[in-house]
Structure formats: structure tokens, C-alpha cells
Amino acid sequence: MTAENVLPVGVLLSSLVPALIIFLLPEQRHGTRTALNLFAAVTKLVLTAVIGWGVVHHRRYETRVRFLPGADLVLHADPFSLLFVTLSAVLWLATTIYAVGYLEGSPQRSRFFGFFSLCVASTMGIALAGNLLTFFIFYEMLTLSTYPLVVHRGTPESLHAGDVYLAYTMTGAALLFAGTASLYALAGSVEFVAGGSVGPLVAGHRGALMLIFFALVAGLGVKAALFPLHGWLPLAMVAPAPVSALLHAVAVVKAGAFGITRVVYDVYGVRVAEELGVMRPLAFVAAATVVFGSVMALAQRDLKRRLAYSTVSQVSLIVLGVAIVGTVSTIGGVVHLVHQGLMKITLFFAAGNLAEKLHVTRVDQMRGVGRRMPLTMLAFTIGALGMIGVPPIAGFVTKWYLGIGAIEAGASWAIAILAASTALNAAYFLPLLRDAWFEPAETQGGILAEEATLSLVLPTVFTATLSIAAGALAASGVSPLAWAKLIATREYQP
């Protein structure tokens, strides 16, 4: 039992234990619950920082428990898991503060925060999973722990959204299960290692490996909202704003994209996947989703639905970067995992503030809100411009690397996709910004500064700042970009 063996479990337990305690706390103990949540989130950040320092210094962090024949439970920290863990840990802290303010006075908070922490614990497990079976277990724990959050309000609408969510994700789970089990049957054991591990099987089992790849990606694609498996995501918008923020930026959608990246790079290995000829179809599906999501976003009148389709589109940029074979595009895809998270959570926080304070839920109600809620709208603007790809916000870095990567890999068609995405992003975000800042307010009431409460504004501004920092300081050693470079180089080492 060394620190190297214990720390990965510590990261997991730092949200699992609070989840269990919160379930047992009586509903009225709001103060205790908030304190526990914050303490846990900070603990997780500290643990993550320690592991991050260690990984930089080439320490190996791994916890291994005997589980089933040929399949241990493994938690380990490689640079890629750390990227996702850090993102989740930081955004969990922000979302917790936000959720405490957002749910002030609403019923069933004990249940909400319990499942919320469980959700984050599952995400930690997904990030740290060291083999495919461990990944699957946490991935499905995430499915189960998110359902109560989606249906939290208990209205017929949210129950319907929950049904659709389950229908999609459970089917995805069955596919992923089939793919995982058959890969274990074929390979004996499937550990995540840079460069993949199924290479030796290609000679004898080409067809089977291709089928398994598509089963795995289809299973993961449900959560990643790849077209045509995205149908649940816009409906899930009925959930409370912090849930949407978490779903889109950290937990569910991101877990799908993270999983696809793992499968491509650390199960199959990019060379093997390329040789099997599965990368091109994946890239095409991702490209189609990028365009489709943007077009659909343009058609939405409901603000949160527009943001939801924007997620469909933006998350596929990650998959696109991953599926185009080349170091630079990989960097672009992997770094977007973080960038999209920061920007999208900002947008959802801001949208939540607007709905909460001004009851603005539709895109045609945005006139003049900039003057009424300047901080919120400033954050929203940063997120929106970042999504379009305006420098120096994080989204620009993504698109830059994706573009260069596409050219380098000889996939210049992807440039057209990026251009289309940028144009469409601009088309559905810029009119909102114009309305918000340059049109007079609809109501006569208070003109200036009706900002939401501090616990709502603070996280919003915080994540907006991070979105700028990730872009502006991209060249520094601790930026998401630097990590993404480290990850990509490992994957492409011969």
C-alpha cells in the first residue's frame, strides 16, 4: 500500500463517500450538506493536483483489485485520465456552488445532491479506469446515477425525457456490453495502453475487430450524442440548469467522447484502427454530426435547446479530431474535451441565470438583457465567441489545431466542415449577442444590474475566465493544450 496505489481510489472516494453520506443526511441539513460538498470538491482538487505533479514526474499511479477471471478492476492515472479528472474536479466545484444557489428553497435537495455526487464519482471512475471492463462498470453507473437528475422535477415532461434518456442509453449500454465482452473473449484481457493492445489479433480476426469497434463506438456514441444517436439530449434539457451544465460539460456527453478516444487510441491504437479502415467512417459520422447539430441549433427557439444542439455539434469536433489520423488533429480533439467543457458550462450557467432571474428561456426574449445582467451576459458572450472560434478564447485553439491537423493528414474536406461549423455557430450565436447588448430592454422595470445571486454569478464568471485563460495561456506549460500535446505524442510513439 503506497501512495501510488491509494491515490486513484482516493479521487474516486472523494465523491463516492460524500454521495453516500448525503443520502443518509436528513433533508433539512442544508448547511452540513453544502459544507460536505465543498469540502469533498476541494479534497478532490488537492488529490488531483498531487497526482498531476506525480504524473509529470513519471510516477505510476495504479490501483488493481482482483475481480473476475481475466479481468481485474483497475484505476490508473495516465495523462489522458488526468486531463479528464482535472476538468471534472474543477467544474464539479463550480457546479456545486452554482447548484447550491440554484436550488435554494426547492424540495428533494438531499436526493439531488446525492445523485449529483454519485454522478461525479462515476465520472472519476470513467476517467481513471485502466481497462475496458472497469470503464464499462463506471460508465453504466453514470447512466443509472444521471437518470434521477434528469427526472428530478418529476413533471410529465421530465419523466418523458427520462424515459427517452433510458431507452437510448440502455440500448447503448447493451451494445457497449456486447462489444466489451466479445473483445475480452477475443483478446483475453483489454487494458488501456498507449498505442493499443489488439494489434496482434488483426491478422486472424479482422472482421470481428471491425464489428466490435462499431459496437463499442455505437454504444459510446449514444452518450456522445453522435448523429443519429443524439435524440435524448435535447429532451434532457428539462432537467434543472446545473444538471444540464454537468451533463453537457463534464459527465454524460463528455464520458461518451472520452470513451471513444480511449477505444481508438488505447484499445485499438490509432495505427491499427487506421489499418482496419474504421477511422474514415468515424470521421464522416463526426463531420455529419458537426454540421447537423449546428443546423438544428439554428432552428431552435428555446435557448437551452439551442445550446443542446450546439453541444451535439461541438462534441463531435472532439470525435472528428480523434478520427483524423495525425498528431496535430489529435491534439485539437483532445484539447477540445476541456475547452468545450469550459465554454459550454459557462453558457449553461448563464442561461440558467437568465431563466432564474429574468425568466428568459427563449431566444427572442434576449433583447436588452446585457444591460440588465451584465456579468452573466459577459460570460455568455465569452462562451459564445469561444464556440465560434474567436481568439484568444479556448475554442480558437481547438479550431486552429483541428484545421492544421486536417491539412497535415490530407483530409482537407474537414476544413470545409470547420468553416461550416464556424459560420453556423456565428449564425446562431451572434444574433443573440446583438439582441442582448444593442437592443433596448423589453420591460420598463429596473434597467441596470439585476444580477443573479453571488453563488450563481461567481461560477459563471469563473468558468468564463478559465475559457479565456485556456486560450490565452495555451502556450504555457500547464495549459490544457500542453497536456493534450503530451497525450498525443504518447499515442503516436512507434
Added chain:
Amino acid sequence: MRGVPWLELTILAPLCGALLGLVLQRAVAVLALVSSLSTAVASAGVAVLVARHGTIRRSVGAWELPLGIQLRADGLAALVLVAFAVVGVFITAYAMVHFEPGSRAARSFFPLWLFAWTGLDALLLSSDVFNLYVTLELTTLTSVGLVATGGDPAALSSALRYLLFAMAGSLLYLLGVALLYGAHGVLDLDLLGAVVTRGPVTWGALALITCGLALKAPLFPLHGWLPAAYASAPVPVSALLSGVVGKCSLYVLVRIWLGVFGVPLGRAPAVLIGVLGAAGVLWASIVACRQQRLKLLVAYSSIAQLGTIFLVFPLMGRAAFAGGAYLVISHACAAAAMFIAAGTIEQVVGHDEIDRLDGLAHRLPLTFVAFALAGVSAMGMPPSGGFVAKWLLVRTAFELHEWWWAAVILIGGLLSAAYVFRVLRGAFVPAPITETIRRSRASDLLALGLALLALALGLAPDLPLALAAQGAPS
């Protein structure tokens, strides 16, 4: 440790409890609890012995084979013995809460249940086809009695139907045994396995025995008696039938198959059983989705889970075998938990109609948590014993390149998610009254304990699987 006759004690402890319970009717519940706990201790003793020393054999009354009766405990028997004993203790405790002390129902329930348990343990430890018959009869007949303890006309008529099916099954089974004995002159499983050859007698015996046990198990499409029997019986009876006793015919079939028929007859009959099992999984799951009453839903869910266990026949091999055993024990916990939760709901609101349970979870939070956790295992989602079992079975199917069995299991899992969440979604509807109902928490805690056991089986499968592998066929 070795000196203690643990094997015999697992049979004697419930037997003594049952007999004393008939005499000392006032103390019947306490007696039942004491004898349940003793049985559990003895079962644990057997498990420890088997884990340390491998398969254990004991000749009863020092009569040696082929004349005497031999008790035998291998890893499978020990695992199932312990799991059933643990679930059995929970059910006894729940029955003490459920039945009014000293009532007529209590006085008939506890002795019958202990007799059934006696038969069950003897069955698990039997090593010859005739003793399997006798113990199976003891278990079945007492189960029929248990179903009838409800006392109302519905319970009596479904008990009668159960009896007719069971008798027909026994008759067929006994004919098969007679054929085998006539041809070979031995009854012991190992001895029979050594002499049985491919031929008309063996085929005839196989057909008779399999049909007989399929009637009692029940295997699709012979399940007609089960839903009514489970749903009309008192809750503790439903819990113990679906969780524990309902698995014994299947166990006998596996035993005989492994010991006698498996090798000489090839795969065709095993595939036939698998096809029927698969049909049962799909059909029962779909019917479960359409049920209006919670107890019926759980009953059909049990048929579907049994169907999945039948898939070990075509998948026969070490891993599938372990998967089947694991499904037996995790379903024992999950089904008992679900029935107890359903019973609590029925007791509190006076009905168990699924569409009228909206918002009830705010008043019965623990009940719904127990149902949900047990549901996770029934769906085969991680982390749960059901998931481990599903993993072992599905992986084996892929190893054999027979993906269709995997597809059946996965589709069955999807359908079970559909019916479990049909019950759970109502829990999120806001309720006008949010106070929890003031009443005894004991039944909730018992259901929760069982559900947590099903969950725990998914966290540490290492130990139980190692036990099951003791003396298992490779």
C-alpha cells in the same frame, strides 16, 4: 472444525426446528429464527470446509455405496447452500414481522417453511438420483402447502394448480429414474455417469427426467402455474419461492446433466433447453412489462431470470457454469428483496397497482431504494451480482462464437430495465404529502439488506466464484 458434522447439521437444524415448531406452537417464530440461524452457521461451516478441502463426502449411518446414502458437498452445492441460508434467515425474519404472532397463518407457515428448507438442504447435498427425487418431493409438497397458507380461494386454487403440475413433473422424473435403475442397477450420480452409454434407454430417461423437471422449474412454456401461485401467496412465501425454493428443480437438472447425461448425449438436447430458456426470457420479460400488479411483475421477472439460468446448458463450460451459479444466488437476494418491497407497498397502500404508485416513494423511501437496488441486479447493470453473472454468460457465448445467446441475455436485460423503471419512475413524481409514514421499519431494512447483498455480490465476486470452482467440471 473437520470433526463437526456440518453437512448433517444443515439438514438437521431446520428439521428439528420444524418438528419442535409443530409441538411448541406458541414459540414457533422464535424457534424458526433460532433454527434458521443455526442452519446458516452450519451452511457457513460447509462452505469453509469445501473451500479448504475441496469436495466433501459423507456416508449417512456408515452405510457405504452403492447401498447407503451419501451426502456430498462440492463448491456449487456449498455456494448455493450458503446463499440460500442467508436469504432464508432474512425471510424468516421478515415472516416474523409479516405474520401476526400466534396467528393461524404463522403457525402453519414456520414449520412448513422449515420442512421445505430441510428438503432443500438435503437436495443440495444429495448425490443420487433417487434421493434427489425424495428431497425434491419434500420441498415441492411443502411449497404447495406454503402457497395455500394464504387461505383465500385464489391462493387455494393456485396451490392446487401448482400441485397438479408438480405431481405430473414428479411422475415423469420418477419414471426416468426407474428406467436408469432398471438398466444399470445404480442410483449414485458418479456411478451412473460412468456406466451410461448412448442408447434408447438413456435418451428415454433423459427425456422423462428433463420434462419432469422442466414442469416443476418451470421452463417455458410450462410455467402456467407460477405467476398465480407467486402472486396469490403471502409475501414471505412468494419471496422464498421465487428466491430460494424455485431454483431447486433447475439445480437437480444441472446436477443430473453434469453427472450423467452431459457427455454421452452431445449438445443437441442442451441446445433445445437453451432455446426454450431463451424463449422464456423474452416472453416473460415482455409479459412483465405489461403487468398491472407489482407482485405479478416480479413473478414474471423471476421466470425470465430462470430462463437466463437455463442458458448454461448450451453454454456449458466452467465460466458459464459459474455465471449460472452466480445468477442463482444474486437473483435469490434480488427477488426476495423485490417481493418484500412489493409486499410492503401493498400493505401500506392496500394495493400493488403499478400505475397508482406515483409519489409514493416520498412516503416509503427505503422501500423504493430497496426495490431500485434489487432492480439494478435484475437488470444486470453494474455494480451487482446480476452484472457479474451476465458478464460471465455473455463472455462465454462470445468465446463459443454463439452470439445469439448473448443477444438474448442483452435483450432480456433491456426489457428488465423497462419494467424496473416503469415502477421507479413514479417515485420522482412530487407528492402532496411528503411525510414518511410512521410504522415499523423492519421490513424495509430486511429488503434493503437483501438488495445490498445483491449489490455486494457485484463488488467482490472473487471469493464466491473461487468457492463455486471447487470440484466444478472443467
